Structures are given as structure tokens and as C-alpha cells.
Amino acid sequence: MPEKEPLNIIKIGGNVLDDPAKLQAFLERFTVVEGKKMLVHGGGKIATQIGNQLQIESHYVGGRRITDAATLDLVTMVYGGLINKKLVAQLQALGCNALGLTGADANLMPATKRALKDGIDYGWAGDLKAADVNDTLLHTLLLNHLVPVFAPLTHNRQGQLLNTNADTVASALAVAMAKEYQVSLLYCFEKKGVLAQIEDEDSVIPEINQTNYEALKQSGKLFDGILPKIDNAFAAIRAGVYLVWIGQAEQVVVSAGGAPVGTKIMA
């Protein structure tokens, strides 16, 4: 079997987007990532600030924000417009041929409005399956040396935009593109990686695989909040993704010679 071409899909969130110096450092690193790549971004404090100014009240159920019509307009403006287009302009200045996208554009990510769960209506929240991603057109864009930059919005094919978790968007894109590419999925978060001791910021576990994961879990030292991330990473790997990396945006290194900091999760 011939080796597949590498593709890096990198997801950044509020902790990078809210800090101009960190963001610029990340974008410079992203620009020099070799080969084909995509960026997925979430939101940040700016969405909350603008929401407050527009007097859009946040409603939460069980810790999850309900996407009512006003909130959907807010995230369409802020994620799809302000954050996405500023990222594109900044990347273009660095020589990276970024193309800003949502899942509605070119029907790249058709999704389904989330069904009622335990009687809770999550509003205009979209659930996305990897099988529905339009990987053929994404492949064409990559062949044209474009770098897709995704805001976490999808649509239902019936004219309705949907708010979709950025981690889910990154994972669905990764699984969909794994048919054609050797996909590395990089999740940037606030820590340097998965920590062996939660109180020691430098105790980064360099690699987690199915063999050492059970032992790590049983040690009881892993931070509870990280377990769903690791479980999701293994789910992506089982679905064909080559590796999942968890670490800090400003530490992203994806070159043959680089020594990446962070945690690699592999089969």
C-alpha cells in the first residue's frame, strides 16, 4: 500500500484567540507547517463581550449553552465574520493562502439540528458526522494550494445555519479526510500536554497508546477533565486518523526535524 500524503488539521480555541501575542506566535508556526493543512477555530471572549453589548442573554442547561436565534446570529457574526476573516487576513500577510469557510460554504459540512435530549432543546445546535463532510471538494481546495480555515458553523441544507462544537468539527474533518490522507489532528489547549501530575505543568506525557492508557487511568493521577479528550482521540484513531496531538498552540511543531512538545496519542 503506498503511503498516504500527510495532512495536519489544527484546532485552536479561546485561550489562543484572546491573546494577540500568542495568536501571532501560533499563526507564524502554522504558516511554516509543511505540506497540506487546515485550521479550525472556536470562539473567544470577544463573542461574550459583543453578546453582552447586544444584550443577548446566555441560557445554559447542564453546563451547555443553548443556541437560541439571537445567539446563532451572534456566533455567525463573530465566529463566521470577525474571527474567521481576521485570521484569514493575518495568515495571508504571512504568505499562507488561507480561505475562510463554514460548513454551509460549498455544502462542506451538512449537519443535523440536535434532537431533544432528556427533553432539553439545545436550539440551533448542529450535530456533524464525518460521513457527511464533502471531502472531495476539500481535496480539490488542498490541491489548489489553499489552506481552509473553518469557523465552527454548519448548516442543515434547508437554509438554516447551525452552531457546532469546534472540537467536533476538527474531528469530523480529520476522520473524513483520513480516507485520502495520513491525518494528524492537533488540539491546542491551555496546558503543555496531558500531565502525569496535574499539579506539575512540566510533567507532560509524551505518548499515550492503548497499552499505557489503562495503567495511566488506574494511577488516578490524570486530571478527570482530560479523559473525554483522550477517549475522543482514540475514537478518531479507530476511525482512521493517524495520530492526535494535544498541546499548546505556541508549541506546535510539525516538521521532520522538530522535536514536538505535547502529548501524542496513537494506536
Next chain:
Amino acid sequence: MPEKEPLNIIKIGGNVLDDPAKLQAFLERFTVVEGKKMLVHGGGKIATQIGNQLQIESHYVGGRRITDAATLDLVTMVYGGLINKKLVAQLQALGCNALGLTGADANLMPATKRALKDGIDYGWAGDLKAADVNDTLLHTLLLNHLVPVFAPLTHNRQGQLLNTNADTVASALAVAMAKEYQVSLLYCFEKKGVLAQIEDEDSVIPEINQTNYEALKQSGKLFDGILPKIDNAFAAIRAGVYLVWIGQAEQVVVSAGGAPVGTKIMA
């Protein structure tokens, strides 16, 4: 010389965007426009409303709005996010493979910050030249059956987004694409076309050419406000555009058998 393939570039403004019924009627017509096409949209009342809610004050000099930093963020959110992505989702629902874009995306429309004019600083306003439009990539997108939908934003290649007049965006795209295509440029506005008598809404002049234009101007019956539009149309035609049409969005007909209402401006 072999005939060039037709390309229709249609521009809509606030009078259509602000009226959901008119907008839906237009999008249905746009979807059935045969062959290759692009859409360019301006803003609408929603930008003013959101600007007011965010307490962004409008500053005007000589009737032209100054794009300060807050206004640029506002148009990036509203034009580039809210309006653009809603249009894309609505078109996708109609089966039109829309792709929302700004001039920063894929470096499609690099522009220049407007120089001081008579000592006036217009702020983050971008002047766009047809020669700078990335027609090669637009051609590739059209070949992939995509329908570009442009928000009136450009960038300066140095990381700065710029606010650009939507008529100018449409005209620059038309002139740039005229190298490869037989371009019809359709400007939708509030009247049925250029009126022979300003007080008679049905006195649409079906065709204006360089021969009858002088006589029309000397008749003194044309509305003064329409003259710059006609002059800009002739400028586009001299630069290679096949024809310019001025009329109402809900009257747009672009098919072999259709009898278009509105005014055609041709060499």
C-alpha cells in the same frame, strides 16, 4: 475568435437584503440563472441596527462614511459573517452551490487603503483595481461548479481588512473576469431600470448605448443620480465587460428565452 463562455455577475444591495420576501424571490431567480455566475452583496439596515446597539457612532465626511476601527469590525461581522453566511445557507437550500468569500480569502481581492483625499482620511476603506483580482483562482472555483458570493471586504496583504464599496467590487470582478468570459454585470437597485421620466416608474429605457446616451443626457429627463451609474457602466464596457444591466432584483432574468425587464447598457 471563438465565443467566450457567458458569466453573470449580479450585485444586490440593502433594498433587497432588508426585505425577506424580495430576497427569497431574488435568490430563487438567481439559482435558476443558467451557466456560471457570482453574487456580490452590500450591507443593509441590519448593519446600522447592530452598529447602534454596539454604540458605534457613524462619522461622515462629504456624505461618505468614514471606516474607523469599530466600523470595520462591524462590517466584518455583519457583511462578512451574518449576511454572507445566511445568503450562502439560503442558496444551498435552493440547490445553488454557493461559497461565501471576501477579498482576503485566497487573496482574491488585494486592495490599497484609500489615500488621503483633500486632507480627508477615509479610514479602513479599500480601493480595488481589476488588475489585482485573482481571476485564475476564481476561474478554478467556477470550473468546480461553485458560485462565489462576495461580501464587500478586501485586504491590504499586510493583515488588514478593508471596507470596499460593493458596486466597485462587482465592477472590478467583472472587468477582471472579462479576459476569460463574456461578462454580464447586473446591478440591482430600487427602480425597474433607467427611467425616461423620473416620475413615471414604468418608463424604463430598454437599452442605452453610446449613440443614444448623449441625446438622453441632453433631454434633461434622466435623474441626476443615475448618471454616475451609467458612466461607470460605460467604463466597465470599455474595459471589456460585455453588457451592464440595471434593474430590480426580483426582475432578474438571465435565460435564452426570458424577456428581461430593466435597462441594458451596451457599447
